[in-house]
Amino acid sequence: MKIRKATPKDALAIKDMIEKLSKEGVSLHSGALKKQTAGWETVKSTAKIKKQMKSKKYIYFVAEKDKKIIGFITGELMRAPRTTEGFVSDIYVYPEYRKQAIGKKLMAEFARWTKSRNCNWMSLMVYTRNKKGKKFYERLGFDDVVEIMKKKI
Numbered sequence: 001m002k003i004r005k006a007t008p009k010d011a012l013a014i015k016d017m018i019e020k021l022s023k024e025g026v027s028l029h030s031g032a033l034k035k036q037t038a039g040w041e042t043v044k045s046t047a048k049i050k051k052q053m054k055s056k057k058y059i060y061f062v063a064e065k066d067k068k069i070i071g072f073i074t075g076e077l078m079r080a081p082r083t084t085e086g087f088v089s090d091i092y093v094y095p096e097y098r099k100q101a102i103g104k105k106l107m108a109e110f111a112r113w114t115k116s117r118n119c120n121w122m123s124l125m126v127y128t129r130n131k132k133g134k135k136f137y138e139r140l141g142f143d144d145v146v147e148i149m150k151k152k153i
């Protein structure tokens with residue numbers, strides 16, 4: 001398994017993973033929140049993925065095994081009040097490859113990229129109901145900072 005920077009040829013595989021990630025996220029919710037959480041992922045077309053790949057602000061890495069894409073991470077440099085941070089927008093590993101340290105390696109690669117842009121902080125959002133995702137980030141040393149609450153009005 002290797003982690004490498006994604007190329008435009010990976011755009012379709014990445015789009016498929018974003019769709020799977022979205023479905024897993026939606027399945028955690030019920031009622032009005034189910035509809036509300038659908039499509040939170042910012043990128044929905046291969047054209048947009050390819051456009052972001054050209055920009056210095058965004059980054060995509062993929063995990064590849066036997067020439068098959070088995071996971072990815074994407075994010076961007078984001079201004080925060082005191083710092084510019086490497087913000088992880090999406091990370092996904094196919095279920096059959098989970099718990100093999102692939103997510104951890106994708107996060108490490110993202111951290112290296114963030115540091116290479118002179119930023120010393122990483123941030124991300126995770127659904128409160130995504131207990132597994134939260135455990136994953138906690139294992140990597142992330143702390144809770146903000147809670148977003150929602151209500152349909």
Ligand SMILES: CC(C)(COP(=O)(O)OP(=O)(O)OC[C@H]1O[C@@H](n2cnc3c(N)ncnc32)[C@H](O)[C@@H]1OP(=O)(O)O)[C@@H](O)C(=O)NCCC(=O)NCCS
Pocket residue numbers: 021024089090091092093094097098099100101102103104105125126127130132133135136137139140
């Ligand atoms: C979250 C996700 C990327 C983790 O990928 P992974 O390759 O399975 O994670 P790793 O094997 O690198 O695990 C890293 C650490 O997190 C822990 N961890 C991973 N999944 C976990 C789980 N479901 N429950 C508890 N701990 C977990 C591992 O035990 C490991 O800890 P260790 O280093 O102390 O052994 C993957 O489960 C996934 O794609 N989930 C669906 C999408 C998602 O929820 N994304 C995150 C929110 S957007």
